[in-house]
Amino acid sequence: ETGVTQSPTHLIKTRGQQVTLRCSSQSGHNTVSWYQQALGQGPQFIFQYYREEENGRGNFPPRFSGLQFPNYSSELNVNALELDDSALYLCASSFFSGSSSYEQYFGPGTRLTVT
Amino acid sequence: TQLLEQSPQFLSIQEGENLTVYCNSSSVFSSLQWYRQEPGEGPVLLVTVVTGGEVKKLKRLTFQFGDARKDSSLHITAAQPGDTGLYLCAGASGGNKLVFGAGTILRVKS
Numbered sequence: 001e002t003g004v005t006q007s008p009t010h011l012i013k014t015r016g017q018q019v020t021l022r023c024s025s026q027s028g029h030n031t032v033s034w035y036q037q038a039l040g041q042g043p044q045f046i047f048q049y050y051r052e053e054e055n056g057r058g059n060f061p062p063r064f065s066g067l068q069f070p071n072y073s074s075e076l077n078v079n080a081l082e083l084d085d086s087a088l089y090l091c092a093s094s095f096f097s098g099s100s101s102y103e104q105y106f107g108p109g110t111r112l113t114v115t
Numbered sequence: 116t117q118l119l120e121q122s123p124q125f126l127s128i129q130e131g132e133n134l135t136v137y138c139n140s141s142s143v144f145s146s147l148q149w150y151r152q153e154p155g156e157g158p159v160l161l162v163t164v165v166t167g168g169e170v171k172k173l174k175r176l177t178f179q180f181g182d183a184r185k186d187s188s189l190h191i192t193a194a195q196p197g198d199t200g201l202y203l204c205a206g207a208s209g210g211n212k213l214v215f216g217a218g219t220i221l222r223v224k225s
Contacts, residue, residue, distance in 0.1 A: 004157075033212065042119075042203050042215030043158070056211040090157050096211070103148065104213060106157035 002027050004093050004107035012113045013081050021076040021110045023091030031055070031096040032074035033104060034066060037088040049074050050096050078112075086114045117142040117208055121216035128194055129224055136189040136202055136219045144206030147187045148213065149178055152201040194223045 035043035049068035150158035
């Protein structure tokens with residue numbers, strides 16, 4: 001069984017640029033959630049994708065967007081990067097039956113630094 | 116806004132000591148999960164508690180969910196240096212997102 005994988009591991013971008021982060025979900029899972037973890041804080045929910053559509057969103061601006069593909073993998077896109085976007089971005093996969101959600105398993109994260 | 120408060124924020128103890136980490140909220144959660152995170156890595160799921168009053172044991176770790184499903188605790192018996200890490204509690208909300216506490220940094224000295 002393959003766990004959750006994320007790429008790239010590290011990324012350095014300049015303020016105003018755009019970035020795309022990728023996530024492959026764990027085998028058997030159909031839902032991907034994205035979280036932002038600033039240094040010294042707990043992860044903050046960005047959004048979740050289920051059946052290739054956004055299924056819940058946290059308090060993040062529209063410049064944070066995502067996609068889910070038919071194989072359940074996902075992308076997180078951030079436009080017009082700001083210095084405060086520097087963080088560890090975590091992807092978590094789970095199985096959602098449509099009425100019940102199950103445990104989320106996290107990938108290793110992508111460390112984004114905006115200069 | 117649902118919030119989870121963890122305490123203490125930082126804990127430094129000697130090998131062999133016992134400790135308890137607390138996770139409190141004014142909100143009810145359908146379930147609560149505990150994770151352990153190493154620096155630069157993603158959180159690793161330790162346990163999920165679902166029923167009010169539930170107690171689960173994982174070797175030297177004991178997890179308890181409050182009767183009202185608003186709070187939880189993690190107790191570690193005879194801590195070892197390998198237990199060092201960031202411990203996070205997370206409440207399941209609305210079936211599709213986790214609300215995390217800020218975490219407890221545990222350092223166990225040998």
